[in-house]
Amino acid sequence: MIAPTIERDVSAIVQEAIEKHGAKRDALIPILSEINHALGYIPAEAFQEVRKQLNAEQEHVYVSKSQLFGLASFYDMLSTNPRGRHVIKFCENAPCHVVGGKAVWDSLCEALDLNNGETSADKKWTLVTTSCLGLCSVSPVVLIDDDLYGNVNPDQIDEILERYE
Amino acid sequence: MAFYRSHVLVCVDPECLAKGAHEVVDALQDEFIAQGLNDEIQVLETSRIGGCDNGPEMMVYPEGVHYVGMTPDDIPYLVEEHFLKGRVVERFREIIKPIVDEELGALRPKEVRVVLRNCGQIDPNNIEDYLATDGYQALGRVLFEMTPEGVIDEVLKSGLRGRGGAGFPAAKKWAITREVPDNPKYMICNADEGDPGAFMNRRVLEGDPHSVIEGMLIGGYAVGASYGYIYCRAEYPVAVETLNIAITQAREFGFLGKNILGTHFSFDLEVRVGAGAFVCGEETALIASIMGMRGEPHPRPPFPSVKGVWDKPSNNNNVETYSNVPQIIMNGAAWYAKMGTEKSKGTKTFAVGGNVVKPGLIEVPMGITLREIIFDVAGGIKEGRKFKAVQTGGPMGGCLTEQHLDLPLDYEALSKAGSMMGSGGLVVMDEASCMVDIARFFMDFTQAESCGKCTPCRVGTRRILELLQKICDGKGEDGDLEKLEDLCFEVSRNSLCGLGQGAPVPVISTLRNFRAEYEAHIYEKRCPAKVCKQLISMAIQPSCTGCMVCARNCPVEAIRGERRQVHHIDENTCIRCGICVQVCNFNAIAVES
Numbered sequence: 001m002i003a004p005t006i007e008r009d010v011s012a013i014v015q016e017a018i019e020k021h022g023a024k025r026d027a028l029i030p031i032l033s034e035i036n037h038a039l040g041y042i043p044a045e046a047f048q049e050v051r052k053q054l055n056a057e058q059e060h061v062y063v064s065k066s067q068l069f070g071l072a073s074f075y076d077m078l079s080t081n082p083r084g085r086h087v088i089k090f091c092e093n094a095p096c097h098v099v100g101g102k103a104v105w106d107s108l109c110e111a112l113d114l115n116n117g118e119t120s121a122d123k124k125w126t127l128v129t130t131s132c133l134g135l136c137s138v139s140p141v142v143l144i145d146d147d148l149y150g151n152v153n154p155d156q157i158d159e160i161l162e163r164y165e
Numbered sequence: 166m167a168f169y170r171s172h173v174l175v176c177v178d179p180e181c182l183a184k185g186a187h188e189v190v191d192a193l194q195d196e197f198i199a200q201g202l203n204d205e206i207q208v209l210e211t212s213r214i215g216g217c218d219n220g221p222e223m224m225v226y227p228e229g230v231h232y233v234g235m236t237p238d239d240i241p242y243l244v245e246e247h248f249l250k251g252r253v254v255e256r257f258r259e260i261i262k263p264i265v266d267e268e269l270g271a272l273r274p275k276e277v278r279v280v281l282r283n284c285g286q287i288d289p290n291n292i293e294d295y296l297a298t299d300g301y302q303a304l305g306r307v308l309f310e311m312t313p314e315g316v317i318d319e320v321l322k323s324g325l326r327g328r329g330g331a332g333f334p335a336a337k338k339w340a341i342t343r344e345v346p347d348n349p350k351y352m353i354c355n356a357d358e359g360d361p362g363a364f365m366n367r368r369v370l371e372g373d374p375h376s377v378i379e380g381m382l383i384g385g386y387a388v389g390a391s392y393g394y395i396y397c398r399a400e401y402p403v404a405v406e407t408l409n410i411a412i413t414q415a416r417e418f419g420f421l422g423k424n425i426l427g428t429h430f431s432f433d434l435e436v437r438v439g440a441g442a443f444v445c446g447e448e449t450a451l452i453a454s455i456m457g458m459r460g461e462p463h464p465r466p467p468f469p470s471v472k473g474v475w476d477k478p479s480n481n482n483n484v485e486t487y488s489n490v491p492q493i494i495m496n497g498a499a500w501y502a503k504m505g506t507e508k509s510k511g512t513k514t515f516a517v518g519g520n521v522v523k524p525g526l527i528e529v530p531m532g533i534t535l536r537e538i539i540f541d542v543a544g545g546i547k548e549g550r551k552f553k554a555v556q557t558g559g560p561m562g563g564c565l566t567e568q569h570l571d572l573p574l575d576y577e578a579l580s581k582a583g584s585m586m587g588s589g590g591l592v593v594m595d596e597a598s599c600m601v602d603i604a605r606f607f608m609d610f611t612q613a614e615s616c617g618k619c620t621p622c623r624v625g626t627r628r629i630l631e632l633l634q635k636i637c638d639g640k641g642e643d644g645d646l647e648k649l650e651d652l653c654f655e656v657s658r659n660s661l662c663g664l665g666q667g668a669p670v671p672v673i674s675t676l677r678n679f680r681a682e683y684e685a686h687i688y689e690k691r692c693p694a695k696v697c698k699q700l701i702s703m704a705i706q707p708s709c710t711g712c713m714v715c716a717r718n719c720p721v722e723a724i725r726g727e728r729r730q731v732h733h734i735d736e737n738t739c740i741r742c743g744i745c746v747q748v749c750n751f752n753a754i755a756v757e758s
Binding site: 024025026027028029030032033070071074075076077078093094095097098099103106110130131132133134135136137138139141147148149150151 | 179180182183184187358359360361362363364367398399400401437438439440441442443454455456457458459460461516518519520524525526556560592594598603606607610614616720742743
């Protein structure tokens with residue numbers, strides 16, 4: 001993730017995303033994903049900006065702000081709330097569950113003092129569960145930003161978390 | 166171009182990344198800079214190298230030394246020994262075997278690999294590797310020697326059925342799409358493999374992407390389509406990257422684009438990436454998502470074959486289905502139809518997970534029994550425990566028991582037993598699993614993934630979940646099971662798409678096969694498998710030595726006792742986390758139900 005704490009020009013990010021994926025109705029999901037990746041979440045002004053820029057560029061591709069918000073609220077990977085500097089995704093699915101995933105999750109919640117979907121007061125961490133990452137042969141699996149940790153056991157949590165600033 | 170005396174290739178596939186491959190790369194680079202070797206030695210990131218279960222792994226050329234299992238802390242020593250002193254560090258050395266995939270491993274007994282034949286055997290990022298294994302020859306044969314009808318006929322004769330789970334004959338779907346008098350037509354590949362525990366398609370996309378592309382091309386020729394979409398879930402970043410590389414190379418070699426191999430057939434492809442929505446694996450939802458909308462399903466008919474992407478006829482098959490096609494063309498329908506049962510032909514990939522000795526990816530001929538899969542191919546149940554149940558077909562599949570183990574595996578037999586083939590996830594459970602908890606667990610999943618468009622699924626799944634939670638919490642009452650059965654019936658009958666229709670299956674099948682366990686929860690307030698926290702208690706046995714380890718580790722200070730005296734757990738304070746059971750060195754803490 002590109003440091004979401006640094007104020008970046010939302011309009012420039014939106015423009016970049018549209019240039020990369022094209023000013024098309026069917027490019028909306030990639031465009032929003034790109035913005036989400038750059039900023040860590042999609043702020044309200046980004047919806048406004050996407051609408052403005054898309055409609056200016058392609059008059060026949062009219063999108064409304066509510067359509068954009070509808071997309072962002074539907075897909076799990078798009079967030080409309082600010083997230084912490086590091087997003088911890090925990091795989092909570094059956095293969096991880098039956099090999100001790102619950103204990104890892106409890107230990108994560110305890111170490112961070114967070115519940116599912118919450119962001120810490122210092123904006124360092126966001127803790128969420130994720131859909132199956134398909135890495136079941138090394139389960140339980142934790143994904144922090146883009147770093148994958150496999151075969152995790154509860155005792156390793158503190159050590160893993162210490163790696164992040 | 167810079168000249169390096171040595172190259173270090175570090176494997177950065179998802180498994181090795183999960184074991185810290187990036188940290189090893191960073192440590193290597195830092196150490197080479199520190200030693201002033203960074204102009205002489207190049208560090209490269211690569212895909213799977215060899216057959217080790219002990220990643221991270223790296224290969225040093227030109228010596229061809231294969232190192233595994235090192236941590237960043239080992240790197241300074243390794244660099245000093247190997248690169249400064251020229252001595253091989255035997256401690257980390259792995260004698261390289263023929264390339265074998267880590268997730269797949271060597272061919273197991275009773276396995277037959279058709280779809281997975283190239284996975285781990287070829288470099289997925291190099292089209293020439295695929296060409297060397299007869300890649301794109303089937304496409305050539307189809308374009309030069311066969312009519313579209315002939316292709317459909319051949320695939321029909323092979324008996325290939327949809328591997329996404331429903332089992333609709335692939336060639337029949339192609340024929341329907343072909344006959345719709347509307348153009349253009351589209352090919353869609355469903356690579357939104359969302360079923361927890363299923364990762365067969367990921368491996369095919371990461372290990373042999375061209376087989377999928379070739380299958381789509383052949384299908385496209387048969388159907389009369391000129392464009393295709395591969396819809397891949399965003400949770401598979403490596404698969405997306407591999408596919409994009411493969412598509413670019415296929416274009417360069419003239420297998421995609423205008424006038425393929427000099428014929429009149431033109432076809433191109435693009436990858437569409439999801440953004441995290443399980444329901445997008447449902448074909449109408451997937452199409453909505455390709456068009457940039459919320460991935461909500463709509464009622465069928467019209468089926469996508471008639472009205473799909475951009476309201477045009479769109480043929481939708483899954484990764485495994487397409488991947489079978491080139492081989493059917495190359496080896497003939499009769500070869501394929503020889504494998505399997507009367508109505509289910511060929512092979513099927515499964516991701517076996519849960520409490521088995523050797524979990525992982527397997528490919529077996531249809532008609533094999535669950536017993537053979539669990540005990541012969543996957544090595545049996547872990548730690549010598551007893552088999553209890555196996556869930557087939559993902560979160561909407563049923564839990565089968567001992568009595569179903571000898572069923573021949575095919576589409577019909579599984580649905581008759583109250584489950585389904587599904588995409589091929591197999592979660593094996595031993596006697597320590599509580600079936601009410603498992604049913605609750607799957608319901609929790611489908612409830613969260615329900616898109617909310619239709620009421621039976623949106624509200625019904627939540628009500629079922631609440632009932633299950635109530636039973637797990639020990640608050641179940643007489644009549645709850647009947648209420649559950651009614652709800653399950655209504656939700657599966659009235660929901661709009663496969664998600665809602667299938668959601669109650671784990672509950673229905675566990676109610677049918679493990680009813681006594683539900684009844685124990687409700688009437689005896691007891692969890693026989695000792696899983697449900699509200700129904701169990703911890704008790705310290707007389708064999709306690711009074712070492713105090715449990716008392717020190719208890720997060721709520723519920724354990725009291727003097728040193729060298731038998732300790733005691735205060736039931737009211739205890740949260741039943743089980744930490745004391747884990748830390749006790751004398752097995753003196755019993756879980757009671």
